[in-house]
Amino acid sequence: MTTNPTDSAGAQPRLSRGIYFGYALGSVGTGGFATVPGLLLAFYLTNSLGVTASLAALVVLFPKLWDVIFLPIVGNWSDKAARKSGTRRPFLLAGGLLLPIFFILMFAVPASASSGVAAAWVFVAFLLAASAFAIFQVPYIAIPAEITDSSKERTSIMAYRVAFLTVAILIFGAGAPAVRDAFGGAHKGYLIMAIFVATLIAVGMIGCWWGIRKAKTLHVAETESTFREQFAVVRKNRSFRILLAAFFLQALATSAMLAGAQYYATYVLGNPKMFIELFLALVLPGLLFMPMWAKVSHKVGKKRGFLYASIIFIVGSLLLAFGRVLPDVGVLLLVAFVGIAYAGMQMFPLSMLPDTIAADAVHSGPGRAGAHTGFWTAGETTGFAIGPAIVLALLAVTGFVSSKADEAVAQPASAITGTVLIFSVLPAVLAMISLPFVLKYDLTPERMAEIEAATTEQEGAPA
Numbered sequence: 532m533t534t535n536p537t538d539s540a541g542a543q544p545r546l547s548r549g550i551y552f553g554y555a556l557g558s559v560g561t562g563g564f565a566t567v568p569g570l571l572l573a574f575y576l577t578n579s580l581g582v583t584a585s586l587a588a589l590v591v592l593f594p595k596l597w598d599v600i601f602l603p604i605v606g607n608w609s610d611k612a613a614r615k616s617g618t619r620r621p622f623l624l625a626g627g628l629l630l631p632i633f634f635i636l637m638f639a640v641p642a643s644a645s646s647g648v649a650a651a652w653v654f655v656a657f658l659l660a661a662s663a664f665a666i667f668q669v670p671y672i673a674i675p676a677e678i679t680d681s682s683k684e685r686t687s688i689m690a691y692r693v694a695f696l697t698v699a700i701l702i703f704g705a706g707a708p709a710v711r712d713a714f715g716g717a718h719k720g721y722l723i724m725a726i727f728v729a730t731l732i733a734v735g736m737i738g739c740w741w742g743i744r745k746a747k748t749l750h751v752a753e754t755e756s757t758f759r760e761q762f763a764v765v766r767k768n769r770s771f772r773i774l775l776a777a778f779f780l781q782a783l784a785t786s787a788m789l790a791g792a793q794y795y796a797t798y799v800l801g802n803p804k805m806f807i808e809l810f811l812a813l814v815l816p817g818l819l820f821m822p823m824w825a826k827v828s829h830k831v832g833k834k835r836g837f838l839y840a841s842i843i844f845i846v847g848s849l850l851l852a853f854g855r856v857l858p859d860v861g862v863l864l865l866v867a868f869v870g871i872a873y874a875g876m877q878m879f880p881l882s883m884l885p886d887t888i889a890a891d892a893v894h895s896g897p898g899r900a901g902a903h904t905g906f907w908t909a910g911e912t913t914g915f916a917i918g919p920a921i922v923l924a925l926l927a928v929t930g931f932v933s934s935k936a937d938e939a940v941a942q943p944a945s946a947i948t949g950t951v952l953i954f955s956v957l958p959a960v961l962a963m964i965s966l967p968f969v970l971k972y973d974l975t976p977e978r979m980a981e982i983e984a985a986t987t988e989q990e991g992a993p994a
Contacts, residue, residue, distance in 0.1 A: 536948060537552050540709075542888055543589040546653065546678065546746065547744070547745070548677055549742065550678075550687045550742070550743055550745060550746045550854025551687065551688055551691045552691070552742060553738070553739055553742015553743045553744075553746075554674065554675070554688060554691065554692065554739060554742065554743050554746075555688075555691040555692045555694065555695035555696075555740065555743055556694050556695065556738040556739045557671050557692075557697045557715070557733050557735060557736055557738075557739030558586075558693075558696035558699055558735070559695060559698075559731060559734065559736075559738070560626075560627060560630070560667065560696040560699075560731075560732040560733070560734075560735035560736035560739070561607075561664070561667070561668060561696070561699075561735075561736075562695075562696045562698075562699030562700045562735075563634075563699060563703045563728050563732040563735070563918060564630060564634065564664050564699050564732060565700075565716040566621045566699070566704050566707075566755060566789075567703050567704075567707045567724075567728050568591070568637070568660075569786050569789050569790055569892060569915060569918070569919055570659070570707070570709065570789055570792065570793065571705060571707060571711070571721075571791065571793070571812070571878055572591055572637070572653070572657070572919070572925055573591055573790050573793075573919050573922065574793045574794070575589070575653075575721055576590060576636065576649075576650065576653060576933075577923070577926075577933040577934070578933070578934055579644055579717060579718065579721065579739045579743065579935065580640060580644070580649040580650070580653075580722070581646040581649070581933055581934060581938075582646045582649060582650045582933060583927070583933050584923045584924070584926040584927035584931050584933060585923070585924070585927040586646075586650055587650070587920075587923050587933075588920045588921075588923035588927065589654075589670045589844050589920075590650050590653055590654045590657070590764040590824050590923045591657070591916065591919045591920055591923065592917065592919075592920035593654070593658075594654060594658035594660075594916075594918060595661055595662045595913060595915065595916025596913060597658060597661065597662070598661050598662070598664075598665050598879070598908075598909060598913070598916075598940070599912070599913055600663075600910045601662055601665050601903070601911040602665045602668075602906070602912065603664055603762075603906045603909060604667055605625065605669040605670075605904055606673070606902050606903075606904060606906070606908075607668050607902070608622075609622050609669055609670040609673065610902065612670075613677070613825055613888075616960075617882055617989065618746075618988070619670035619673060620670075620740055620743065620844065621741055622667065622669070622670040622966055623665050623667055623670060623671060623736060623737075623740040624662065624665050624737065624740045625663075625667075626663050626665075626666040626667025626668070626736060627667060627732075627733055627735075627739075627740060628733070628737070628738040629659075629666070630660055630663040630664055630732055630733075630736065631729035631730065631732050632729070633656055633659040633663055634660050634661035634725060634732060635725045635726065635729045636652075636656035636897070637653055637656040637657055637660055638721040638722055638724065638725035639656075639722050639725065639802050640652045640653060640718070640793070640869060641718075642717075643716040644892050646933075651867075652990035653701060655978070661664055661912070663790040665908065667736055668903050668908050669908050670904075671739070672904035672907060673743060673881060673903070673904040674743065674746070674886070675688050675689065675885050676884075676885040676888040676892075676903075677887060678743075678746045681977065683913030684941050686753065687970050689878060689881045689882040689885070690821065690848075690878065690882070691880040692881065693821060693874070693881060694741025694818070694821050694875050696877065697814060697821060697874060697877070698818060699731075699735070699822050700814050701811070701815060701818060703728060703731070704789075704807075704811075704813075704814055705807050705810055705811050705814075706727070707723075707724050707727070708793075708807055708810075708933070708939075709807060710723060710724040710726040710727050711723075724798070726854060729781075739863060740899035745985045762900055762906075764891065764903075765889075765902060765903060768871075768887060768891045768903070768964040769973070770845075770887040770890055770972060770974050771884075771887040771891065771903060771907075772889070772929045773885055773968050773971045773972050774880055774883055774884065774968075774972055775906065775910045776968040777837075777880065777965045777966070777968035777969045778880040778907075778910065778911065778914070778965075779910040779911070779913065779914045780881055780914070780961050780965035780968070781841065781844075781880075781914075781961070781962055781965050782910075782911055782914025782915050782918065783875050783917055783918045783921070783961045784844070784916070784918070784957075784958040784959070784961035784962045784965075785873060785876065785916075785918070785955050786914060786916075786919060786942040786957065787919070787922050787953060787958050787961065788813075788848070788953075788954055789810075789918075790806065790808050790918055790922040790923075790953075790956065791920035791950060791953040791954040791957075792806055792810060792813075793901050793920050793932075794922075794925075794926070794953070794954075795809070795854075795951070795953075795954040796809055797952055798806075798946070798947055798949055799854060799855060799947060799950050799954075800854075800859065800862070800949050802859075805859065808863060809863070812863045812864075812866040812867045813866050813867070813869060813870040813873060814870060814873075815867075815870065816867045816868075816871045816874070817870050817873050817874030817877070818869065818874070820848055820871045820874055820875075821874050821878065824836060824840065824874055824875040824878050824879070825878070827839065827875070827912070828878075828879065828882065832881050832975065832976050833882060833884075833886075834879075834969070834973075835976070837875065837879035837880065837883070837969055837972075838966070838969050838970065839875065840874075840875025840876045840879060840959050841872070841875075841876060841962055841965060841966060841969055842872075842966075843868070843871060843872035843875075844869055844873060844961055845870075845878060845956075845959045845962045847865055847866075847868040847869035848869055848928070848955050848956070848958045848959035848962065849955065850852070850865050850868075850955075851865050851869070851903075851954060851961045852864070852951060852952070852955040852956055853952060853954035854954070854955065856952060865886070871896050871938070874885045875916075882897075882963035883972070883974065884903075884904075886974050886979055887903070887974065888903050888904075889979075890974060890978070891903070891988040898922075902980075903978050906958065907908040915987075921957070922953050922957075923955070925949050925952070925953055926946060926949060926950070927947045928949070929940075929943075929946045929948065929949030929950075930943045930945045930946050931946040931949070940953070960981045
């Protein structure tokens with residue numbers, strides 16, 4: 532197995548490029564489920580199934596809120612599995628097999644169904660899909676903290692992951708609506724799109740399960756912990772709590788912008804198909820500028836890089852409030868500016884998360900990665916659920932009119948104004964609220980060097 536040179540902190544990197552690649556492949560699956568429902572499910576409910584915006588808000592919100600309870604439970608399950616077998620890989624396989632089935636069901640509502648039946652159908656299918664996603668996602672996020680002691684190596688594996696995630700978001704965000712529109716955009720179009728997306732999700736998740744088979748777990752807890760004990764561990768980890776708060780608020784911001792993009796293209800720009808261009812403008816710059824953010828991280832530190840990305844996002848989002856008076860190319864350039872920041876807002880917190888887990892392990896002992904990532908994923912999932920729900924709630928307040936797939940309705944001016952605010956001011960305000968938490972984060976490069984040295988010393992100590 533090929534390895535990288537020892538890093539400056541003294542921890543011996545041990546991961547091959549094959550493991551980097553295999554792990555990152557999982558982001559193809561997670562990217563599909565994180566992207567497509569957030570982009571299309573709300574619009575599917577209000578503009579194809581005739582579900583009112585207020586009811587649709589509940590449909591997209593509550594299945595995800597269930598995960599706030601379920602995700603920490605999965606974290607506990609995966610911790611127990613890791614203690615017993617030394618690996619969390621079976622969870623990856625289970626999630627990879629179940630999620631594609633439930634994902635297809637989400638978009639398989641019969642055309643004859645009433646709006647009430649359609650809402651119930653999507654609710655149940657989304658609840659099952661979210662649960663299957665949790666079974667994969669919690670151990671998936673926990674794995675990097677357990678297979679390497681190197682902070683730089685964790686940064687590298689997250690850079691691979693975010694790069695793959697960005698490509699996946701690009702493919703799913705542009706490809707899913709393109710497939711939908713190619714087959715008529717109504718019930719048939721959504722169903723074929725769901726089959727296309729589910730197939731890619733399965734390839735990514737099952738490929739990850741296979742690709743990391745040679746990665747060995749370094750740290751496994753020797754004793755079981757109850758849910759209350761897991762919560763106590765997380766509550767005492769100040770760095771983790773601060774980082775989670777910042778990431779949660781930014782998940783709200785980005786998910787609101789993504790959920791509002793289809794409405795913005797349809798009712799503000801007057802061109803529903805421009806949604807794909809908006810999405811490409813948001814995601815493609817992130818792919819191109821990911822190496823830049825990695826260099827920023829190594830030069831000024833993760834915290835400062837995270838702060839820079841957040842500020843750029845705020846500025847770009849506020850400027851989008853003037854989208855109605857700008858030419859289309861001007862709107863696309865502003866969205867691309869926001870997209871550069873979006874990439875950093877994904878990479879930095881994901882590379883900082885394993886650091887918070889490693890810092891806790893020095894004081895509380897190893898093997899609590901599942902507990903941390905269970906709460907982390909619960910916060911992330913809640914943020915990405917509440918974002919679209921806020922969008923739908925604001926649309927309902929501003930008088931948005933829902934419709935069936937074969938109906939054409941005119942929206943009131945208040946709904947158009949609401950759509951503009953949803954796509955610009957709302958994300959900016961939510962990102963602003965996250966800044967104090969970013970500033971409070973305290974795991975500097977110097978502290979991480981001390982933590983890695985302490986970890987190395989603990990491992991070298993006699994049993």
